Amino acid sequence: MKRNATAVWNGSGKDGNGHLTTQSTVLNQTQYSFNSRFADGVGTNPEELVAAAHAGCYTMSLSFGLNKAGFTAESLETTALINFENGTITGSHLVVKAKVAGIDQSALEVIAKESEQTCPVSRALSVEISSEILLVE
Structure with missing residues (x-):
């Protein structure tokens, strides 16, 4: 493809x-x-598009990881914060709100960390990737 x-x-x-x-x-x-x-002009930019690609890819990967572990997410919301410093993308920080019945925080974090490392966009980025995972009810 x-x-x-x-x-x-x-x-x-x-x-x-x-x-x-x-x-x-x-x-x-x-x-x-x-x-x-x-600046604050109207329109998009490459870094915003990288953030959208990373958030979308990671969230789908997390959904598949949860399914593999026997869970189905009611909702997953991921915000990717791309650091752009001195003309270089230096990192991506993922902030996730997950609503998943029957899972506890530590199990969610294990699955989320694996998804962080294995989603195709994470693997394509040669930057530091970090995340925060919040289990919501």
């Missing part, structure tokens, strides 16, 4: 602008710019 996305950029790095389109067209000429990346 192969997936793709296309980036188009016009102009200089600081004053130019561009757009991103994904194969699925969920992003369809979605704007990005210097301001959306380094």
